[in-house]
Structures are given as structure tokens and as C-alpha cells.
Amino acid sequence: MSKRVSPRLSRASQLRKRAAVMAVGLGASVALGAGVAAAADTTLTTAASGTAASAVQTQAAAQAKAAADTAAKTKKxxxxxKKAAAQKAAAKKAAAKKSAVSWVDPVKKYKLSASFNQAGGMWSHKHSxxxxxxxQGTEVVAAHGxxxxxxxxxxxxxxxxYGNAVVIKHGNGTYSQYAHLSRVDVRVGQVVSTGQHIALSGNTxxxxxxxxxxxxxxxxxYGSAVDPVSFLRAKGVTV
Incomplete structure (x- = not known):
């Protein structure tokens, strides 16, 4: 009887071994699948983290560029x-200077000769x-408007x-006279500006x-003259 039982036991044992092997294989498959899944999750998580970091860096770079552009525009x-203010100040200063020095010499490139109040045989009284x-023929201009x-x-x-002469009335009770002219180029009642041509010098x-x-x-x-050089210098004219 033992001979009959032995094959059965042997077959049962073989079946158990096969079942065990299958179980082991199944367990290994399950374990391997879990590991692959875990690895996949890790890869996805890492990729997501890298994408997020890249997005943050891109946004930070864009914000930095925008800030730099804004700073550049603000500086410009x-x-x-500042340049406009400087130009305005310069123009104002020039206008003020022009207004302050509103008197000029009646001629250019000259040499002072007989002076005011000088005595001599050329005049019945002192030089006026x-x-x-x-x-001869040098341009004569209005010393003031x-x-x-x-x-x-x-x-x-x-x-x-005095020969040929011109007298101009200015503000504040002041008059200027130009004499010994070779030609007169203005008329009574004419309004003239500072530095405007009025006559030509001469020897009349x-x-x-x-x-x-x-x-x-x-x-x-005649008879109400003051020192013209002192007067002009007080007005800022270099005589």
C-alpha cells in the first residue's frame, strides 16, 4: 500500500511546489509592479518639481527685466x-542778462578821444x-530803445x-544825442530799439x-548833459 501512496504524495508534493513557485512569482511580480509604480511616481514628481522651478525662474527673470526697463525709463x-529744466534756466538767465544790459555802445571798434567836461579851444565851454x-561812414546805432x-x-x-545830429528819448527822463553825422537814417517820431541802425558817422x-x-x-x-561813459558803465556797458 505504501507503494501506491507514494506516487500520490509525490504528485501532491509537486503540485505544492508548483503552487509555491507560482506564489513566489506572483509576489515578485506584484512587488516589481509596485516598485515600477513607485519609480514612476518619483519620476513624475521630480519632473513636476523641475517644471515648477523653471517656471519660477522664468517669471523671476521676466519680473527682473520689467523692473530694469521701468528703472531705465524712469532714469531717462x-x-x-533735468535737461529741460537746465535749458529753461539758461534761457531765463540769458533773457535776464539781455534785459539787464539793455544799453550798448553807439559804435563798434572805436577809440575814445575827447572826453566829457574836457576843456579846450575847440569848444566855447567844456566838452559836453x-x-x-x-x-567816416561808420554805422551809428541807438544806445538804447x-x-x-x-x-x-x-x-x-x-x-x-554839432553838424547833423539825432536825439532819442528813453525812459526815466533820459535822452541820448549823436552828432557830426554824415547821414541821418531816422525821422522824428520813429521808435527804435537798442542797437538799431540810426545814422552814419561823419565830420560835419x-x-x-x-x-x-x-x-x-x-x-x-543842449546844456543838460551828464558824463556818458560813467552812465554807460553803470548800465553794464564796457566802454
Missing amino acids: AAETA GQDYAVP GTVVKTGGNGAGDGPA GNSSGPHLHFEIRTTPN
Whole structure:
């Protein structure tokens, strides 16, 4: 009987072994699947983390660029405003300077000759103005803006010693006179501006050579003259 049982037991044992092997294999498969799944989860998590980090870096770079652009624009705007302010200040300063120095010499490139209040045989009284030695036909300009009140020969009414002359009325009771002219180019009542052409220098009247006789007066007429050089220098003119 034992001979009959032995094969059965042997077959049962073989079946158990096979079942055990299958179980082991199944367990290994399950374990392997779990490991693969875990590895896949880890890979996905790592990829997601890398993508998020990249997105953060991209956003940070974009924000940094935007901040830099804004700073550059702000700096440029500030520089533009500063430049505009400087130009405005310069223009204001130039206008103020022009307004302050509103008197000029009546001629250019001259040499001062007979001075104010100088005595001599050329005049019945002391010299009433300042002489500017210049060539015949030199341009004569208004020393300051005003209105022409006297022109013509005979000193424009002040006497033949002045020759051809012009008198201009300025503000604050001040007048300027230009004498010994070779030509008069303005008329009575004409309004002239500072530095405007009014005549040409000459040698008319009581004159020893071409020059401009220039006076500053407190009235339009002879006898009210003051020192023209001191007057002009007080107005900022280099004489």
C-alpha cells in the first residue's frame, strides 16, 4: 500500500511546489509592479518639481527685466526733465542778462578821444559829451530803445557846432544825442530799439576829423548833459 501512496504524495508534493513557485512569482511580480509604480511616481514628481522651478525662474527673470526697463525709463525721464529744466534756466538767465544790459555802445571798434567836461579851444565851454574816433561812414546805432525826438542839420536845433545830429528819448527822463553825422537814417517820431541802425558817422559841424560825438542828457536840449561813459558803465556797458 505504501507503494501506491507514494506516487500520490509525490504528485501532491509537486503540485505544492508548483503552487509555491507560482506564489513566489506572483509576489515578485506584484512587488516589481509596485516598485515600477513607485519609480514612476518619483519620476513624475521630480519632473513636476523641475517644471515648477523653471517656471519660477522664468517669471523671476521676466519680473527682473520689467523692473530694469521701468528703472531705465524712469532714469531717462528724470534726465530729460533735468535737461529741460537746465535749458529753461539758461534761457531765463540769458533773457535776464539781455534785459539787464539793455544799453550798448553807439559804435563798434572805436577809440575814445575827447572826453566829457574836457576843456579846450575847440569848444566855447567844456566838452559836453564823449567823442568816439571812428572812420567816416561808420554805422551809428541807438544806445538804447526809445523814440526819436530831434533830427537834422544845425545840431537838430542845438546849434551848427554839432553838424547833423539825432536825439532819442528813453525812459526815466533820459535822452541820448549823436552828432557830426554824415547821414541821418531816422525821422522824428520813429521808435527804435537798442542797437538799431540810426545814422552814419561823419565830420560835419565843428569837427577836427571823422568821429561820433555822443551825449547823455536829462532833457532833449543842449546844456543838460551828464558824463556818458560813467552812465554807460553803470548800465553794464564796457566802454
